[in-house]
Amino acid sequence: MPQLPAPAYPAEVRARLEADAKEVIARYPDSRSALLPLLHLVQSEEGYVSRTGMAFCAELLGLTTAEVTAVATFYTMYRRRPSGDYQVGVCTNTLCAVMGGDAIFDRLKEHLGVGNDGPDMTTEDGKVTLEHIECNAACDFAPVVMVNWEFFDNQTPESATRLVDDLIAGRTVEPTRGAPLCSYKETSRILAGFPDERPGAVEASGGAGPASLIGLRLARGEEPHPRVVAPRAGSTRESGPADAPQDPDHAAGPTAEEGE
Numbered sequence: 001m002p003q004l005p006a007p008a009y010p011a012e013v014r015a016r017l018e019a020d021a022k023e024v025i026a027r028y029p030d031s032r033s034a035l036l037p038l039l040h041l042v043q044s045e046e047g048y049v050s051r052t053g054m055a056f057c058a059e060l061l062g063l064t065t066a067e068v069t070a071v072a073t074f075y076t077m078y079r080r081r082p083s084g085d086y087q088v089g090v091c092t093n094t095l096c097a098v099m100g101g102d103a104i105f106d107r108l109k110e111h112l113g114v115g116n117d118g119p120d121m122t123t124e125d126g127k128v129t130l131e132h133i134e135c136n137a138a139c140d141f142a143p144v145v146m147v148n149w150e151f152f153d154n155q156t157p158e159s160a161t162r163l164v165d166d167l168i169a170g171r172t173v174e175p176t177r178g179a180p181l182c183s184y185k186e187t188s189r190i191l192a193g194f195p196d197e198r199p200g201a202v203e204a205s206g207g208a209g210p211a212s213l214i215g216l217r218l219a220r221g222e223e224p225h226p227r228v229v230a231p232r233a234g235s236t237r238e239s240g241p242a243d244a245p246q247d248p249d250h251a252a253g254p255t256a257e258e259g260e
Helices: 011-025 033-045 051-060 065-072 092-113 157-169 184-193 210-219
Strands: 086-090 128-133 145-146 149-153 250-254
Touching: 011 033, 011 051, 011 086, 033 051, 033 065, 033 184, 051 065, 051 149, 086 092, 092 128, 092 157, 128 157, 145 157
Parallel strands: 086 128
Antiparallel strands: 086 145, 145 149
16 A cells, blocks of 8 residues: 655754764765665664655655665665664574574574564564574674674573573673674664764774684685595595595594694
C-alpha cells in the first residue's frame, strides 16, 4: 500500500543534523559520495535509518528517495527498524560455525527469548538485538561475537551468555581488542566520521592480533615458510631446509606449530 510522506524531523533536530551533514558533505568533491556517512549520521539519531532519515539524506544530496533507499537496503550495517542499544552479532560463517558459532547463536536466542529476524530480534527491554553476521575477517579468533562492531574473540556459549547478561545489567564490558564499548547510536556517529571524544578510546583501538599477523611476517621473510602439503607419492623432489617435519597421521600439515 502507498505510504504517507515521511514525517519531518523536529526543527531543533533538523538544525543539528543539517549542520553535521554539511560538515560531512564538505569532505567530498561530489556530494553524493557523502551518502554512506550521512546514513550513519541519521542512524545515530534514531538508532536506525528511518524513512525520515532517508528523506533527509535525499534532500541534502539532491537524490531521489529511491536512490537513497537502494543504498540503505544494500548494506547490512544500516538498520531498517528500531533495534537495541547493543547489536550482538554472532558470526556463523564456515569456520566460526564449525568452532561453535551456531551453538552460541542458538544458546543466545534461547537465553534472550528472541528470534531470527524482524522485530523479534530485540529483547523486550530494548537493550540487545541479536543477529547473524557475515565473516568479519577474524577467523583466527573463531568463534567471534561482535557487540556494536567491537570484537569478542574465542567465545563459548557460556561466555557469550555472560556477555549479554552483563550488557543488560549495565555492567562494564571490555572487548577482547579494540575500543571500549559505547551505545549503537554513538557507534553510528563515529562511523559517520566524527571523532571519538571518549578519553583513551582511540589509543585503545590497537591493531591486529598476533595470529592475524603470522602470514604478513612470513610474506616479509621474517620467519621460514613451513610446508603445508606433503610431497606426492613417488615425487623426486628433494626436501629443502625449509621443509617442516610431517605428521604421518596428518600428512596435509606440518607437526610444528604455525609460525615456528
